[in-house]
Amino acid sequence: MIGGGQLARMMIPAAVNLGIDIRVLAEQPGMSAELAASAVGDYHDLDTVAAFADTVDVITFDHEHVPQEILRALVARGVAVHPGPDALLYAQDKLLMRQRLTELGLPVPDWARVENPDELDAFLAEHGGRAVVKTARGGYDGKGVRVVAHKHEADDWFQALAEDANGGALLVEELVDFRRELAQVVARRPSGDIRSWPVVETVQRDGVCAEVVAPAPHSSGRLAEVAEQIARRVAEGIGVTGVLAVELFETTDDRLLINELAMRPHNSGHWSIDGSVTSQFEQHLRAVLDLPLGDTATREPWSIMVNVLGGPAQGSMSDRYAGAFAAHPSVKVHNYNKAPRPGRKIGHVTAVGADLDEVAYQARATAAFFQD
């Protein structure tokens, strides 16, 4: 696994259970997945990545930031890379993603490629004077995303592109009038089999996922079907291997539009560790090893995952265990061993059960122990 963050960390239990020898190329010492870090180095450096690849059977990822030229060099050397560069491209570049999804006939917000303020102005004029501008590359958790009402509100980004030898453009999208955000997580193995978890509702705060409810409450069976069909068509159309998360808008006029794609285990699937027969981490391992996928049934009618964002102002998450465990003996606590810092995801908790209100209370009240 390239990348030593919490997604690599959460892969460790699944690998240990299945007797899979997991190794991580971490960016630096002391990262969340340190236990499995067999190498430390820069994933932008081909020699580093290739030397690591020589020690494993399959390469997969904690994030989507490994450059295309590195990925393609690995494939040229005969390394099994899942997901492969042809798929990852669409998780790395939002303009290419929008273009490809549009070609595939999949539902996306109105969008355009804009190279200068005048092109942005034209889009604003056609979309009620407001729009969302995104950098094509490098954005996550609300970074690289900006709501604008004037053509000059993205000038800093246009300027940066003008100074970039690779050139490029920004993505502009209609400001979608949505009721809520959903996510559909699926896994696909190289030989084609796909399994999906139920569509979930994701609650964002300040552009960061705060809470996930699985399955998405108050959903018709038809909504769940459409969400699953969309994710399957993305996975097949793009040739994703491993876990794919499709973030969706449910619009106020009852359409589903694709917001973002992630080609790895995703925050919207963390509930599956405790709430599904097969977690997204075990499934990702099965998928990238081209093994038959596991059952994605829920263990209980409802699962709610609440992120621990920021963490305690003083001390660490585990300093709060005595109180949290005494009050909530059935809630599962996940601690990424990351230092608390405002807004940082340092852990999550998951409650499961038959009563949605009770499950929500349990999860939120437990998470509150870890945040001041």
Add this chain to the structure above:
Amino acid sequence: MIGGGQLARMMIPAAVNLGIDIRVLAEQPGMSAELAASAVGDYHDLDTVAAFADTVDVITFDHEHVPQEILRALVARGVAVHPGPDALLYAQDKLLMRQRLTELGLPVPDWARVENPDELDAFLAEHGGRAVVKTARGGYDGKGVRVVAHKHEADDWFQALAEDANGGALLVEELVDFRRELAQVVARRPSGDIRSWPVVETVQRDGVCAEVVAPAPHSSGRLAEVAEQIARRVAEGIGVTGVLAVELFETTDDRLLINELAMRPHNSGHWSIDGSVTSQFEQHLRAVLDLPLGDTATREPWSIMVNVLGGPAQGSMSDRYAGAFAAHPSVKVHNYNKAPRPGRKIGHVTAVGADLDEVAYQARATAAFFQD
């Protein structure tokens, strides 16, 4: 954790989830828990164990074989040792265990301490001419246990004791007329709180645990209560910290008699990884860190664990994954990364669900993929 076997291995996922930095003193390189092995050395050597203890907050165990003098030296140095030597003594020496349980008024088979064939003969005469002889120390998985019908059938063991400078005696017990074997697993934290899982049925083959059904089928509520009370009284009477497994005989005249004790996560509790809200491994960590214990409710009405004993005649467990996973997508497979060898526990599988027959079929059929 002292000892690098599969119990230490199965502790890793629980530790990773809770952000607990788990370190293992392994007997040799390449053991089952290698991923967490921060040291390799002999647990009979105080310097080795003390140096390891200096790197951790709490010492606990993969097995009960660490000598008393080492354990007591650690305690004298101020190391937190859970379970402590005063409790572990009764898992290390079956004669002392029988004596202590008898003092506590707990139900055990008729037993005696025998130092020579004539004493054995006297016990045989009083118990219908047949009895079980056990070495006080070192037995496990059927080793050090022998059914005898004649006073000279244990002469080799008497001879070994006579040659041992420490002297000693054998334990002889009545041959219990039992309907089935049960196990009651509980966990106790140093401050006294105890939580128990439901009593389970254990099926032995050739003296080795082959299968565990949780809860024990066809059990009255009263049986479950008595089993739990027995285990609580053992845990409190002996001062156990961490997980305690009490192996029980259910006699044909409906009594429960204590067979063996284990003071660590136990094969009869492996089902809890997939079948209980809190696994025995997470609970053991909570207990030895003196944190509030987790909910021990079952996730589904039935869980069945089947050991993979021996493994494939050729190749490894994972060579059979394609077939096993395709046929049984909901069964959880645990692979200890141990080389196959006749009779060796190299993994287990657990199925859970509402229908006992279906769960049994799923578990047994999956395990069969891994055994020729």
